[in-house]
Amino acid sequence: MSYKILEGKKGIIFGALDEQSIAWKTAESVSDAGGDFVLTNAPVAMRMGTINDLAKKTGSKVITADATKMEDLNHLIDKAQEILEGKIDFVLHSIGMSVNVRKGKHYTNLNHDWMTKGWDVSAVSFHKLMQCLYQKNAMNEWGSIVALSYVAAQRTFPNYNDMADNKAYLESIARSFGYFFGKDKKVRVNTISQSPTLTTAGKGVEGLDGFLKYAEKMSPLGNATAKECADYTVSLFSDLTRKVTLQNLYHDGGFSNVGVSQDVIDFFT
Numbered sequence: 001m002s003y004k005i006l007e008g009k010k011g012i013i014f015g016a017l018d019e020q021s022i023a024w025k026t027a028e029s030v031s032d033a034g035g036d037f038v039l040t041n042a043p044v045a046m047r048m049g050t051i052n053d054l055a056k057k058t059g060s061k062v063i064t065a066d067a068t069k070m071e072d073l074n075h076l077i078d079k080a081q082e083i084l085e086g087k088i089d090f091v092l093h094s095i096g097m098s099v100n101v102r103k104g105k106h107y108t109n110l111n112h113d114w115m116t117k118g119w120d121v122s123a124v125s126f127h128k129l130m131q132c133l134y135q136k137n138a139m140n141e142w143g144s145i146v147a148l149s150y151v152a153a154q155r156t157f158p159n160y161n162d163m164a165d166n167k168a169y170l171e172s173i174a175r176s177f178g179y180f181f182g183k184d185k186k187v188r189v190n191t192i193s194q195s196p197t198l199t200t201a202g203k204g205v206e207g208l209d210g211f212l213k214y215a216e217k218m219s220p221l222g223n224a225t226a227k228e229c230a231d232y233t234v235s236l237f238s239d240l241t242r243k244v245t246l247q248n249l250y251h252d253g254g255f256s257n258v259g260v261s262q263d264v265i266d267f268f269t
């Protein structure tokens, strides 16, 4: 199913590492919907991932940028406008990383330098990106900026570790910057709070397999896949959602509003 609702729109997609990445699926869905974009990722991801295959498939260019570095972001935004021949209509921030999660550090025994690194990559990079876009006046009116989040920003999931705090910070930045982007430039800023998903970042969370099954049983519609998240993001980039802003939008099959499901009760009875 494909509607060309992004025909004529231009954007930047951060975070496509491999075929599992939510950003990868989003690039495919945006392309199907008629949108043009530049792909970007950190230098290390260029070496490890397969982003050039995606670029070929979607007819897009790749520009390397570490999202924590203002000089990289400045270069990216200038270059993207050059390639796309105009201002930007949509941006996806699909970036997350915790050194403490990677190295198996328990939340009660964090390395705070790693914690700082993790929040710079996972949350502050969103502020840096928006500041660049805002100051360069790089977004078209009624443009849309989306970042990906997780319900651990609101509720405790012990294995999510310091990523929970990073996501709370990310969601707050979306609201705070979204106010000024809306008021001054008529641009939307939202976060999507996605179901647990089997990706490189997702697999880093201890016990993800068990948790995926639990979330599936708790969600009336089941877990949302990366492809479904991609399609939802297309709707947020389109003109059909022009007055949606400053929101954290749950895309989780209903998980976040369920206290307990019958499936879970049956399991324990």
Ligand SMILES: NC(=O)c1ccc[n+]([C@@H]2O[C@H](COP(=O)([O-])OP(=O)(O)OC[C@H]3O[C@@H](n4cnc5c(N)ncnc54)[C@H](O)[C@@H]3O)[C@@H](O)[C@H]2O)c1
Pocket (backbone or CB within 6 Å): 014, 015, 016, 017, 018, 020, 021, 022, 023, 041, 042, 045, 065, 066, 067, 068, 093, 094, 095, 096, 097, 121, 148, 149, 150, 193, 194, 195, 196, 197, 198, 199, 200, 201, 202, 203
């Ligand atoms: N997988 C899940 O269960 C899940 C659930 C909800 C939200 N999310 C969020 O979705 C987003 C995408 O993650 P994913 O699950 O597709 O995993 P992924 O590992 O495919 O994507 C994470 C991306 O972040 C990029 N990145 C890391 N450091 C960077 C830097 N300094 N500069 C630029 N890019 C950098 C990586 O290269 C990678 O492409 C993340 O924000 C993640 O927290 C994931």
